[in-house]
Amino acid sequence: MYASDTSKQEELIRTINTDFWNSRVFVERQAYIYMAASVMNSNSTLFSTHMKSNFWKMSRDRVWNVRIVLSKLLNEHINNNGEFYFDHEVNKALYLLKRDKDRDVHEQMAHITLTVGEEVIQKMIQDEQKDSMQEEPS
Numbered sequence: 001m002y003a004s005d006t007s008k009q010e011e012l013i014r015t016i017n018t019d020f021w022n023s024r025v026f027v028e029r030q031a032y033i034y035m036a037a038s039v040m041n042s043n044s045t046l047f048s049t050h051m052k053s054n055f056w057k058m059s060r061d062r063v064w065n066v067r068i069v070l071s072k073l074l075n076e077h078i079n080n081n082g083e084f085y086f087d088h089e090v091n092k093a094l095y096l097l098k099r100d101k102d103r104d105v106h107e108q109m110a111h112i113t114l115t116v117g118e119e120v121i122q123k124m125i126q127d128e129q130k131d132s133m134q135e136e137p138s
Contacts, residue, residue, distance in 0.1 A: 013039070013050040021054045026063040033058055033066070037073040044083055052089060059093035064102040071097045071108035078112055091116035092124050 020032035036055045040047040047055075058070045074094065077084060084090045091114050098109040114121070 009043075009046060010050065013046065017051065017054060021058075026061075026066050029058065029061060029063070029066045030069045033069050033073060037077065040084060041077065041080075041082065052084075052087075056089040056093040059096040064100075064105060067097065067100060067102065067105045068108065071100075071105050075108050075112065086115045088116050088120070088124065092121050095121045095125075 016032060016035050020028045020035065023029050023032070033055070036047065036051045039051055040055070055070075058066060061067055061070075070093070074090070074097070094109060094112055094114055095118065098106055098112065098114075100106045100109075
């Protein structure tokens with residue numbers, strides 16, 4: 001329907017990001033992951049530009065059901081030789097999911113090997129934490 005209309009695609013992605021990514025309802029956040037994964041696997045440019053950052057943040061979602069959906073879809077992406085397997089942000093999400101407190105989540109990632117060194121990922125996480133501390137009002 002929107003295959004040739006980039007502006008319509010971007011408008012739809014903005015709606016998905018607004019209505020689903022930050023939803024208070026966990027099933028809507030799960031739906032966001034499914035929709036974003038579909039875009040990731042079909043239009044990498046559109047995904048990188050409009051969804052990638054939010055998608056990987058889902059690895060820190062407070063609800064384990066959301067993280068399990070993310071881990072399953074990332075697992076599928078990697079097993080299908082998905083192009084984002086070598087992405088730094090993906091590896092940060094994989095790192096967090098591999099260490100998730102929920103057994104079902106981290107078991108999904110058990111056989112996945114990171115393509116970015118753990119030291120690099122830990123530095124990314126530290127930098128992210130420093131940035132978030134600086135943004136908080138005193």
